[in-house]
Amino acid sequence: MKAEIITIGDELLIGQVVDTNSAWIAEQLNAYGIQVQQITSIPDDRERIIAALSEATGRAELVLLTGGLGPTKDDITKQALCDFFDTQLVFNQEAYDNVERIFASRGLPVTELNRMQAYIPEGCKVLNNMNGTAPGMWFDQNGCITVSLPGVPFEMKSLVAEICLPLLAGMSEFTIMHRTIWTEGVGESFLAAKIAEWESNLPSCLSLAYLPQPGIVRLRLTARGKDKDSLKSALSQAEAELMPLIADSFFGFDEETLPMIIGKLLTDNGLTLSTAESCTGGSIAQMITSIPGSSEYFKGSVIAYSNEIKEKLLGVSLVTLVNYGAVSEETVLEMAIGGKTKLGTDFSVAVSGIAGPAGGTPEKPVGTTWIAVATPQRTVAKKLLFGEHRGRNIQRATIAALNFLRKELLLYLEKH
């Protein structure tokens, strides 16, 4: 079953609102084996709505529309649907009862504008909207199911999850499954070269996508076919063959992020963490503390942007700073040890680098970054060379430091 999504609203075309509805709907449909082949965003314009409907219903067996169902003048989707399906608006008691229920729950009388929301194109199935006054509408005509939904994400989501998906279940004979594999520290093209042979030998039911973000490449394996069990085993086999090739850079599956993985390792083993950050400016701590319950294992940080604070709060020696500079192996090692001892934690991760745009020298260009991890057993550092862009350098240093920490944590736990 092929589907398309049409999102309607001027705000999408001037970039005032990012269309998050489409991605959410696509994800839901995908999980039901329904493949979305196009997403189209158009303004609140009768001609454009009718043209988009005509194209989409000609290509797909399912078309979901969102937006333009509100009570105000700029909401014209319902009238455009009438014109497209050559029908007219008729009063619908069920839809009106819902409008009345919602207004009553707020202690308000139904306004004339909202009474109009109970007028529905004749011949469609009304989908009752428990969370708003605009009902969904389900048309089954000309070999295509067309569903019109409100644009408010909260209302749209509940209509899709509670009414549309159960109605659609079983309409598709295909199954789609995904497995996402996270890697760190290897660029997309180097990763691709490493796994080229494996990729070219993938069975035809599997496809691979590379999803890069600063410091990270996610590999997404997608299985498509009719038999769930054989897809599952094709996925597992491909994954098993892939893992040895990417052992160095792999860190997690599916929804697992680095701060989540680290948080779980620390919690499960009763260990504590601190950070000692210079160029990342609190970015590592911020990612760690984005996880609910992180106060269990995260004690705090010293962000030592200036050398005085590296000395005073982290105990980095003045001699080290003078002889080797703030961005050096010696300094970052002392920062990690300082974080661990001054903040009293089992582990500490430290970063010192030149984020840019200023501060680079021929020996230490912008992007030069030292990261270190102190564990109960040892302190290790490594140097990385990023690019010229401040924001990306900070992001990449943050990700690299978190993964370095994760690896040291695993090494330590292996031995204990």
Place this chain on the structure above:
Amino acid sequence: MKAEIITIGDELLIGQVVDTNSAWIAEQLNAYGIQVQQITSIPDDRERIIAALSEATGRAELVLLTGGLGPTKDDITKQALCDFFDTQLVFNQEAYDNVERIFASRGLPVTELNRMQAYIPEGCKVLNNMNGTAPGMWFDQNGCITVSLPGVPFEMKSLVAEICLPLLAGMSEFTIMHRTIWTEGVGESFLAAKIAEWESNLPSCLSLAYLPQPGIVRLRLTARGKDKDSLKSALSQAEAELMPLIADSFFGFDEETLPMIIGKLLTDNGLTLSTAESCTGGSIAQMITSIPGSSEYFKGSVIAYSNEIKEKLLGVSLVTLVNYGAVSEETVLEMAIGGKTKLGTDFSVAVSGIAGPAGGTPEKPVGTTWIAVATPQRTVAKKLLFGEHRGRNIQRATIAALNFLRKELLLYLEKH
């Protein structure tokens, strides 16, 4: 001039990635008087790319594509463009030099896959990508300008802003101007009520949009018309009438963010800053250090997630912590003073709150947040009550603390 945007990538159609490129591009084009009439997202599929190109170039005078230009097998946009424009890939020295430059800056050799990125459809203009290995491509054929850009937002944005927009400027006879006014601490509907009369008296060439984000509402005034001068004066007059109504919550214009404004105030007056953060977990420091040159005024932070660190590194007294708790006026004041004295700065901003989801009590529910600012003259605190969502609480506390700091900075500077 009518434009369309086509975003390419399987990840968009399965909902794994939300298409934020389109909204950003639409906003930029809009500011140049170019109206986007459709946004289309399609998979990495040759037939679908060619069909979408054919439809869009038939309807619009400008078509921007993003995605599918990477070095890996799933990236097929370039070949599809060749097929659509009936041309072929040829080696481009300029594009190759750029690939080489990028690899050299990371100390890496150019891989064969990346060498392929220097092959470009014959007859197009190459747009040099300073931030990545995939160049942009500009086709001017059949009465339509077609521009193909990489999908990585960072690379796409710099190509659009630095190369495409200057080339497109002057191609449209309409002018669109925006003025954005930033406010903090007042919810959208309360702000709307405050300025309702002003809003309803706006001249017809102006429109107003509310752009809320956690802790902040941006008001965007848009002027549309042919005469630049009269639009400019309509915008200035509306702004002058608005300002007294929002004096309490206003903090900046257009691209001025809080960390930028604070950075400028500190730099211009030779003052220094530190932060002492608990629930914000480094988020304030991270925003401050996102600004290039922040090492001029930002010395560092103590992120004191645990009480021991509040005591040990910030000098918060145990008596205060025991008697009043970590989330209290007394503690946050001592944290700000500790930040200022221990880190040796002129100003320090401190936050202590319950971000959730756990940790709330009937007296101090989740969302309870104390913020404090220590200046060379005084230390002040205030209490805020946010909601139940951890991520939003951290964001709102960060914004509120930064604006509190900005206000104290201005008060201090007024007297000096």
